[in-house]
Amino acid sequence: MLELAKCNLKFSGHKLDYDRWEAMGNYGWSYRDVLPYFKKSEDFREESQPEDSTFHSKGGPLAVEKAGFHSPLAELFLNASRKAGLAVNGDFCGSDQLMGVGLRHQATLDGVRVSSANAFLPDASERPNLTVILESTVQRILFGGAKENIARGVLVKTGGRLVRIFARREVILSAGAVASPQLLMLSGIGPRDHLEVSGDFLKTFLVFDRAPPTESWNSGTSGPARGQ
Numbered sequence: 001m002l003e004l005a006k007c008n009l010k011f012s013g014h015k016l017d018y019d020r021w022e023a024m025g026n027y028g029w030s031y032r033d034v035l036p037y038f039k040k041s042e043d044f045r046e047e048s049q050p051e052d053s054t055f056h057s058k059g060g061p062l063a064v065e066k067a068g069f070h071s072p073l074a075e076l077f078l079n080a081s082r083k084a085g086l087a088v089n090g091d092f093c094g095s096d097q098l099m100g101v102g103l104r105h106q107a108t109l110d111g112v113r114v115s116s117a118n119a120f121l122p123d124a125s126e127r128p129n130l131t132v133i134l135e136s137t138v139q140r141i142l143f144g145g146a147k148e149n150i151a152r153g154v155l156v157k158t159g160g161r162l163v164r165i166f167a168r169r170e171v172i173l174s175a176g177a178v179a180s181p182q183l184l185m186l187s188g189i190g191p192r193d194h195l196e197v198s199g200d201f202l203k204t205f206l207v208f209d210r211a212p213p214t215e216s217w218n219s220g221t222s223g224p225a226r227g228q
């Protein structure tokens with residue numbers, strides 16, 4: 001969710017996306033619900049404007065600032081955009097997350113990259129309930145319980161061995177945009193056409209038929225076209 005990578009652009013995600021997820025039944029994922037966690041996580045290193053306190057806060061583990069250096073081209077681009085009538089947006093994590101041109105925020109401290117690991121792990125590393133296991137791969141999610149449909153743990157390949165690790169409370173899957181759905185499918189959760197191809201050996205827990213596509217690629221256009 002919190003995206004911190006490569007060029008370290010800091011953008012918390014668009015509020016309409018969160019609200020749409022909640023409308024789909026994912027309670028607790030509305031923008032109003034997640035905003036306090038974004039605020040808690042960051043150390044916003046700009047001079048505070050009155051509007052900032054709605055969207056930002058200081059003192060969290062993740063430093064957020066604007067780049068100290070801008071190419072002269074950036075200024076030229078901003079000036080040209082203003083002249084063309086585009087709005088200037090000083091904060092794409094603020095009240096208007098979509099419109100306008102402006103200089104972005106980034107997750108750096110005095111220009112040096114702040115990764116999720118070096119922002120959050122130092123404080124958390126002493127916690128008795130945190131164990132980081134390196135060089136290991138989750139093979140699938142383990143299910144159990146009366147109806148056998150509750151995620152109870154994970155099967156992990158580590159040090160050449162397969163190990164079952166069980167959760168006391170819950171399993172949180174955050175293997176990225178590609179590996180998360182892949183792991184779900186390896187665990188028997190996914191679209192029917194994929195799981196049926198995977199073979200009979202796969203015990204399935206949740207199979208769904210995919211809704212008709214809402215987006216398709218039109219030949220001759222450079223992006224997805226709405227409505228089908």
Ligand SMILES: Cc1cc2nc3c(=O)[nH]c(=O)nc-3n(C[C@H](O)[C@H](O)[C@H](O)COP(=O)(O)OP(=O)(O)OC[C@H]3O[C@@H](n4cnc5c(N)ncnc54)[C@H](O)[C@@H]3O)c2cc1C
Binds near residue numbers: 011137175183
């Ligand atoms: C080139 C590039 C540039 C980007 N630049 C930016 C940027 O400037 N700003 C920004 O906000 N976002 C940027 N992004 C997007 C950003 O990297 C992602 O949105 C973000 O990393 C997603 O975080 P995540 O925790 O969901 O997944 P990931 O960061 O992908 O983390 C998933 C982790 O799970 C691990 N994993 C996967 N499968 C398994 C398994 N079976 N067992 C154990 N571990 C597993 C992976 O090794 C990985 O460490 C960029 C992405 C790319 C590709």
